[in-house]
Structures are given as structure tokens and as C-alpha cells.
Amino acid sequence: MTEVPIRGAVDLPRAIVDEIIAHARSDLPYETCGLLASDADGRVVGHWVVDNADRSMTWFRMDPKGQLHAMRAMDDAGLEWSGIWHCHTHSEAFPSPTDVDQAQHWPGIVAVIVSFQDPDPVLRAFDIAEGEVTERVLTVGGAAVARGPV
Numbered sequence: 396m397t398e399v400p401i402r403g404a405v406d407l408p409r410a411i412v413d414e415i416i417a418h419a420r421s422d423l424p425y426e427t428c429g430l431l432a433s434d435a436d437g438r439v440v441g442h443w444v445v446d447n448a449d450r451s452m453t454w455f456r457m458d459p460k461g462q463l464h465a466m467r468a469m470d471d472a473g474l475e476w477s478g479i480w481h482c483h484t485h486s487e488a489f490p491s492p493t494d495v496d497q498a499q500h501w502p503g504i505v506a507v508i509v510s511f512q513d514p515d516p517v518l519r520a521f522d523i524a525e526g527e528v529t530e531r532v533l534t535v536g537g538a539a540v541a542r543g544p545v
Contacts, residue, residue, distance in 0.1 A: 403529075405478070405505055405520045407431075409536040411442045416516050418444050419482040419509055428455040430462070431478030431507065432469045441474055447481075454493050455481045478505040478520075487512055488519040490528050498523035505531060 411431070419427045425447060432441040443465035446458040469476055479501060483491070488510035490498070498506060502524060510517045520531040 403522070404532040404534060405439065405507075406534040406537060407439050407507070407518075411439065412518065412535050415442065415480055415507075416509060416518075419511070419516070422447075423511060424452050424484045425450050426452065426455045426482055426484060428457055428479065428481035430465045430469070430476060431480060431505070432472070432474035433477040434474060437477075439477060441469065441472065442480070443468065452484055454491075476504065478507055480507040480509065482509045482511060484511050486510065488517045490521055490523055495523055495526055495528065499525075507533075 415429065418429075427444070428447055429442055429444045431439050432443075434440045443461075445461040445465055447455045448458040449456045466476060481494075488508040490506060490508065494506065494508075498504075506521045506523055508519055508521070510519075518533060518535070520533040522529045522531060
């Protein structure tokens with residue numbers, strides 16, 4: 396497992412985690428992706444599945460129309476875009492070099508990665524800024540996830 400400094404915290408509601416994992420499992424072995432949104436108090440309260448336009452097993456590229464639809468829905472609901480989630484089907488829940496490169500297009504946005512490398516999915520959250528990766532403390536419904544299965 397790759398070790399990086401840990402700072403800050405992000406809490407995901409159990410229902411959102413369950414929906415992300417279910418969606419990701421439904422399209423294995425392809426990577427899936429989506430957006431997370433927070434309310435005015437900074438709590439993650441929504442998520443949107445966005446099709447992987449490349450339908451790839453090794454990277455994701457959000458469908459532009461799907462991403463625009465999700466961003467408009469967030470706006471309409473008075474929510475703020477706060478995160479991107481995607482899955483790794485055969486590698487650990489850690490940003491790949493491609494993920495780090497893509498992150499330059501969404502500064503300040505948390506990256507949540509779910510890994511299916513092991514039988515039980517593993518979720519981790521990261522800040523990626525200027526090529527540097529910093530892990531966030533991830534809680535699910537207020538309970539800490541210690542870099543293990545959720």
C-alpha cells in the first residue's frame with residue numbers, strides 16, 4: 396500500500412458509498428466514475444454517476460454531456476461540486492500517474508478512489524495539488540475507514 400501524509404477529513408454517507416460500490420461493481424471490469432456534491436456546510440450529500448466515455452479498464456474520462464448534466468443538477472439543488480470518484484479495477488485505491496495528471500483540471504476537488512483489487516472494495520480519499528498527493532481521513536457515516544474494506 397502506498398503511504399502519503401494524511402490531513403483533513405471527508406465523510407461520505409453510507410448510502411452514497413453503497414451506491415458508488417454497487418454501480419462500480421455493475422460495470423466491472425471497466426472503470427466507472429462520477430461526481431460528489433456538498434451542501435453549504437461542506438457535508439457530502441449527493442453524487443452523480445457519469446459515464447466513462449472511454450469505457451476503459453485502466454482509466455476514466457468523464458462523458459462531457461453527462462458531467463455537464465451533473466453539474467447543472469448540483470447547481471439547481473444549491474450544491475457545490477466537491478469531489479470526483481472513480482474505481483480502480485485491478486490496482487490499489489491510490490491515484491495513478493494519469494489520475495495525478497488529470498487532477499490539474501479540478502483543483503481543490505477531493506478524489507475518492509474505490510479499489511476492487513481485493514475481494515472486498517477499499518475506499519480512500521485524496522487531495523491532489525500541483526502533482527502532490529495527500530490522503531484525507533475518510534469516514535463513512537461518521538465511522539473511520541482505516542484504509543481497509545468498507
